[in-house]
Amino acid sequence: MSQNTTSKQAILAALGHSSINQLNQKPDLSGLKSTRFLQTDLIKRFEKGLNSVTGELIYPDNGNSIDILKGNVAQLISQGMQVISLVDGIEGNQLMPTQPHDLKHIDYAIIQARFAVAENGAIWVDSEQLNGKNVNTHRVLPFICENLVIVLNKDNIIATMHDAPAKMHLHAGDFGTFIAGPSKTADIEQALVVGAHGAFSLKVYLV
Amino acid sequence: MYQSKSHADNATIFCRDENRVDWHSKALWNLREKRDRAAASVPEWEQLRQLGSEIKLHTLSHLGDYLCQFEQKCIENGIQVHWAKDASEHNQIALNILTTHSVKKLVKSKSMLTEECHLNPFLEKHGIEVIDTDLGERIIQLNNQPPSHIVVPAIHMKKEEVGELFHQKLNTPKGESDPTRLTRAARKHLRDQFLSADAAMTGVNMAIADLGAVVVCTNEGNADMGANLPKLQIHSMGIDKIVPDADSAMVLLRMLARNAIGQPITTYSSFYRGSKVDGEMHIIIVDNGRTDIMQDNILAESLKCIRCGGCLNTCPVYRRSGGFSYNYTIPGPIGIAVGAQHDDSNTIPWACTLCGSCSYVCPTKVPLDKIIAHHRRLKAEQGKLPFGKKFYMPAVGKLMSSPTLLNCTMSSARLALKVIPHTLIKPLSGAWGHYRELPVAPKSSFDTWYKHHKAANKETK
Amino acid sequence: MNMKIALFIPCLVNQMMPDVAIATLSLLEKLGHEVIFPEGQTCCGQPMTNSGCFNEARNTTLKLLNAFKGVECDAIVCPAASCLVAAKENFHEFDQSQAAQDVIDKLYELTEFLHDIAPIPAFKYKFEHTISLQMSCHGLRMLNLATPSESMGPQFNKVEAVLQNIPGIKIVYPAPRDECCGFGGTFAVDEGAVSAKMGKDKAHAHAATHAQYVVGFDPSCLLHLDGMIRRQLLPIQTRHIAQIIDAAL
Numbered sequence: 001m002s003q004n005t006t007s008k009q010a011i012l013a014a015l016g017h018s019s020i021n022q023l024n025q026k027p028d029l030s031g032l033k034s035t036r037f038l039q040t041d042l043i044k045r046f047e048k049g050l051n052s053v054t055g056e057l058i059y060p061d062n063g064n065s066i067d068i069l070k071g072n073v074a075q076l077i078s079q080g081m082q083v084i085s086l087v088d089g090i091e092g093n094q095l096m097p098t099q100p101h102d103l104k105h106i107d108y109a110i111i112q113a114r115f116a117v118a119e120n121g122a123i124w125v126d127s128e129q130l131n132g133k134n135v136n137t138h139r140v141l142p143f144i145c146e147n148l149v150i151v152l153n154k155d156n157i158i159a160t161m162h163d164a165p166a167k168m169h170l171h172a173g174d175f176g177t178f179i180a181g182p183s184k185t186a187d188i189e190q191a192l193v194v195g196a197h198g199a200f201s202l203k204v205y206l207v
Numbered sequence: 208m209y210q211s212k213s214h215a216d217n218a219t220i221f222c223r224d225e226n227r228v229d230w231h232s233k234a235l236w237n238l239r240e241k242r243d244r245a246a247a248s249v250p251e252w253e254q255l256r257q258l259g260s261e262i263k264l265h266t267l268s269h270l271g272d273y274l275c276q277f278e279q280k281c282i283e284n285g286i287q288v289h290w291a292k293d294a295s296e297h298n299q300i301a302l303n304i305l306t307t308h309s310v311k312k313l314v315k316s317k318s319m320l321t322e323e324c325h326l327n328p329f330l331e332k333h334g335i336e337v338i339d340t341d342l343g344e345r346i347i348q349l350n351n352q353p354p355s356h357i358v359v360p361a362i363h364m365k366k367e368e369v370g371e372l373f374h375q376k377l378n379t380p381k382g383e384s385d386p387t388r389l390t391r392a393a394r395k396h397l398r399d400q401f402l403s404a405d406a407a408m409t410g411v412n413m414a415i416a417d418l419g420a421v422v423v424c425t426n427e428g429n430a431d432m433g434a435n436l437p438k439l440q441i442h443s444m445g446i447d448k449i450v451p452d453a454d455s456a457m458v459l460l461r462m463l464a465r466n467a468i469g470q471p472i473t474t475y476s477s478f479y480r481g482s483k484v485d486g487e488m489h490i491i492i493v494d495n496g497r498t499d500i501m502q503d504n505i506l507a508e509s510l511k512c513i514r515c516g517g518c519l520n521t522c523p524v525y526r527r528s529g530g531f532s533y534n535y536t537i538p539g540p541i542g543i544a545v546g547a548q549h550d551d552s553n554t555i556p557w558a559c560t561l562c563g564s565c566s567y568v569c570p571t572k573v574p575l576d577k578i579i580a581h582h583r584r585l586k587a588e589q590g591k592l593p594f595g596k597k598f599y600m601p602a603v604g605k606l607m608s609s610p611t612l613l614n615c616t617m618s619s620a621r622l623a624l625k626v627i628p629h630t631l632i633k634p635l636s637g638a639w640g641h642y643r644e645l646p647v648a649p650k651s652s653f654d655t656w657y658k659h660h661k662a663a664n665k666e667t668k
Numbered sequence: 669m670n671m672k673i674a675l676f677i678p679c680l681v682n683q684m685m686p687d688v689a690i691a692t693l694s695l696l697e698k699l700g701h702e703v704i705f706p707e708g709q710t711c712c713g714q715p716m717t718n719s720g721c722f723n724e725a726r727n728t729t730l731k732l733l734n735a736f737k738g739v740e741c742d743a744i745v746c747p748a749a750s751c752l753v754a755a756k757e758n759f760h761e762f763d764q765s766q767a768a769q770d771v772i773d774k775l776y777e778l779t780e781f782l783h784d785i786a787p788i789p790a791f792k793y794k795f796e797h798t799i800s801l802q803m804s805c806h807g808l809r810m811l812n813l814a815t816p817s818e819s820m821g822p823q824f825n826k827v828e829a830v831l832q833n834i835p836g837i838k839i840v841y842p843a844p845r846d847e848c849c850g851f852g853g854t855f856a857v858d859e860g861a862v863s864a865k866m867g868k869d870k871a872h873a874h875a876a877t878h879a880q881y882v883v884g885f886d887p888s889c890l891l892h893l894d895g896m897i898r899r900q901l902l903p904i905q906t907r908h909i910a911q912i913i914d915a916a917l
Contacts (some may be wrong), residue, residue, distance in 0.1 A: 007289075007292045007494075008290040010494075011274075011494045011498060012274070014498035015498055018268070018507070019501065019502050020268040020507050021508060022268050023506070024268040026261075026262070027233050027258050027261040027265070027450060029258065029661050031456070032280055032457075033250070037523060049471060053471065053474065101402050101436060104398070119471065120471030124478070133288055136484060137283055140432065140436055142430045143432045143435065144436075160461070162457050162458075163460075164453075165452070165453035167456060168453065168478070170478055173284050173482075174480045174481060175479055175480065175481070175483070176477070176478045177431065178472065178475070179474065180471070180475075181474055183317040184427070185343075185426060186341035186392075186426075187360075187361055188361070188369050188386040188390065189234070189364075189365065189369075190234055190237060190238075190359075191366070192620060193387050196342060196390065196394065196426065196428060197398070197432050198428025198474070198475070199428075215858060215862075219860070221861070222861040222862060222865050225865070228865060232869075236844065243817065243818070246820050247894040249820075252820045256745050268787055307898075381676065411817050420908050459806055508818055515830070523848045523866050524859070524866075525860040527865045527866060528862050556720070557854075557858050557859065558862075559852075559860060560850060560851070560852030561806075562809070562847075563810065564805070564809070564818055564846075564848070567809060569821050579722075580717075580718065582720075583718070583719060583720030584717075585720070586720055587720035587895075592719070592721070594854075594857075596721065598718050600716055600719060601717060601721075604716050604721065604723075604724030604726075607679065607715070607728040608731050613710070614709070617683040620683075638858075638863070639856060639895070641712070641860060642860060642867070643864065643867065643892070643896050643899050644896075645895065646894070648684075649684065649685070649686050649687065650686075651686065653681065653690065654677070654705070657863070
């Protein structure tokens, strides 16, 4: 028997002496799931949640945010920015490199979200989105880019985290993450600084 | 660091600089106030706490089954799972994985478990460079200190002190103390580390049994930056990190950041259900005393903890004594709860007024004050009482149980308070009189008054 | 409804704060209750059990329990929340008999009694002062006298509910509202420096409200604050809730 198996057996055996009541039932969590809100209400709540984590929502009254995004991307490229896009119909000026480390120069990464959560502004991105039109992209993209741009469909906003598991596509071997705003820290005297290791800014285009 | 291991001794030293105590206490109280606002914004907050507690209790009571399910699912996802009975086995497993991959540089994100196991010095001794990447963790690593708080590890340092440290270690301009500019300098420094690391290691906030996935939460993005660049990623978790499923994880995730720092959720809450393409993912499952804790049904509830740090922020003693006074890696109420059995000074269970604020703050309803009181009882039963209690408590017990003896003693004490000048009593009255005025002595005790009062009433009737 | 009430006067109140006991007796009699004071009361054992010394607490706890066993009364009322909590716990710890449970079931802290069991119909006199409430920990978090500031559950405050009907009274709170005063029994001596800093902060927080009195339901905390207020020369005085209520009846 290997050392590792022995330790596993030892831990499991020790758990057999646990004095915790074995009758503790798993609580019923189904009551927490909800679809109580209208879409317009969900969008408002999401914007509030996103703003509270220093993210920005772009959702003009005429609803044409994809054109605004296209215009903004063109402008960024003309300013010499390095832009990579995983979103269909949005063209950046950088291709996915072979090595994830080579993403270090990316100024703007544009990715598609699967869904977002109104209560806290968190946006779920998983392996399928990160692959997008590329077969073999890198998980590090949304973290290593200087600025992150996310495209979100307005039908894909849920009220609370309790509705998330049903929408998270997290297959065996996958990676997925809730992103709530740009990276931040308050480790020096509690002073909030946006842009710790990850993105300095997060813009969400609602389409 | 302190010479003494006694919390009271170290707290006395900490309290000498009153301005610093006020500054420290206020910074942490600020987090408590942010937590209150965040919790109040969730109408079902108390329901979530109850469910959080029930989820954790249920999982702990079926922990063997859930650990096996978790391991099985991980293997199906191509994740390699290791089991470690204790800290040294954990460290050895980590070293073996790293040396197999010829790792020279390891980037780490925050993990209280690896602090508990003293992993960093072990790996460094074996020639591996270890870089802590959370800003607060990096600050204290450069400063050669352990964390003084489990969520904000450098809370004890003033920005000027961080500025001086960065000047020496990262060549920032002398006198620079602006948090934004210091953070930028750290970002630049740590980017180089991320890009040149051979492996990454993270702690685990939750391990989801039915998915075979680990959840890692950070605000800075350091865990994800680390884990997603090199080919090798390692995640260390205590056996208490298991939750049954994603639904359960959501309940805890809704409370974790709100209760820690008043944020609705951490910036990044990442679910790793397998390695990146061509990568390798390892999980080390660690006991290190947790199954011992589970053999005592009161102490066992401390394993419901999700390490939000909320109990530290509210604790009036922690805020006024600092994180280094506890003679254990984890300070504050939860540190006492899970660390008292390792405390050879036998003082940390008494670093508490039993006010109970922590138990009400706790998102999984760990009954911290009851656990701390229980630790005192365990210490007493083991004959390990501090502050001379072993000698004076029997006498107090005897005195208190005898109304006559108590009356005699107290009437002479009252007399002493009245007739002897306070300047003479003060040196004799120890800690009380050192900091406070002595009580004003009443004329007599209530029961004496009552006897006269009743007799007088009878006469008038 | 007039009741027969047995007073439980903890040793600290008996020896050091008899005025609190006298006020309790007086106010209950003014409310028309018959009040008795069973003999042989000792310490509840809290100083020992809070230090983990259960063996040393057994004798005194059981003697106190015996003082109440078989006493004919409707309720046992105590003007000290912390001692009451300890008595309840320790009685149960050392005696699981029905006779012990009968005593435990009759135990009430004074505020709790005046709120839940026998509310005060009306006050007679004004009390035209501002008071800063000392929401002591054990009454708050173990006896549920009010919602602690940590809790997001239903908001209630029995202490304020009892006092607010006194004509002219103005109730304020220190900031933070319900942080521990740092007494903690032997903590005040074992951890003198931290205890003193907590007490100092609390005393200053009460004084900063500009109230004339710090009013509380836990004599031990008031004793601690009194020592601190006088050392810090702060313009505020401590009073027990029984003294305020008695003066207004």
